Amino acid sequence: MGDSFHLSTADLAALAFFLIVWVLHTLASDGKLVSRVSLTTAMNAQRTAWMRTMAEREIRIVDTAIMTGLQQGTAFFASSSLIALGGCFALLGASDQVLTVLSDLPLSATSSREAFQMKVFGLVLILAFAFFKFGWAYRLFNYCSILIGAVPIPYGGASRNPVTETAVWRATRMNMLAGKHFNSGLRAVFFSIGYLGWFIDPVIFVLSTLLLLAVLVRRQFFSAAREAVLGQPPGKGRSMRPDSQ
DSSP states (O other), X not given: OTGXXXXXXXXXXXXXXXXXXXXXXXXXXXXXXXXXXXXXXHHHHHHHHHHHHHHTOSOOHHHHHHXXXXXXXXXXXXXXXXXXXXHHHHHHHXXXXXXXXXXXXXXXXXXXXXXXXXXXXXXXXXXXXXXXXXXXXXXXXXXXXXXXXXXXXXXXXXXXXXXXXXXXXXXXXXXXXXXXXXHHHHHHHHHHHHHGGGGTOHHHHHHHHHHHHHHHHHHHHSSHXXXXXXXXXXXXXXXXXXXXX
């Protein structure tokens, strides 16, 4: 089977390991595999708190400014994914030259032109996946802006009536969905970095995937950013000095 795809058994095994790690990390980040609260889950709770606070504000300039920033960041990554896709097609046009460079690298395994092109095609799929995730997230953030505008202006207890509660729930749900797709796109970009190890050797591919996993797990479950979201203010005599990343 490996020969039919111009890939060795080691290549296919390393690719399967890469995909399994990606899926497991996604499930863990979404709180479906481990009990420890991830940074993503913690931020979803903050999104809920943000929408509830927004519903009690008469002037929502701050909220619209935040939404604009989220959209701009999403558009940046979508554009970057397109540029990276163009670079992949440039790699396909210069396969022989790139293979010559790779052959001079230490620990580099010999690879045929067809196998190299298959690997580039896999990178294209990852970056295309990231682009579509960013594109959909951009659109959902736009929808969320509209739903924020649809939340009634509070007057007295109006911020807690059923109509407002429903509007807040809709805006919150849309915001969380947009964030989920943005995180999926960003995760794809991160994993595309680990994927680059495959161009050198299947063993390097596995090691780069494990290194990437270690970095992502630390940031999701053990980082200073997570502590900043879930932590409590320091007590008396303690300085509020943020830990270095």
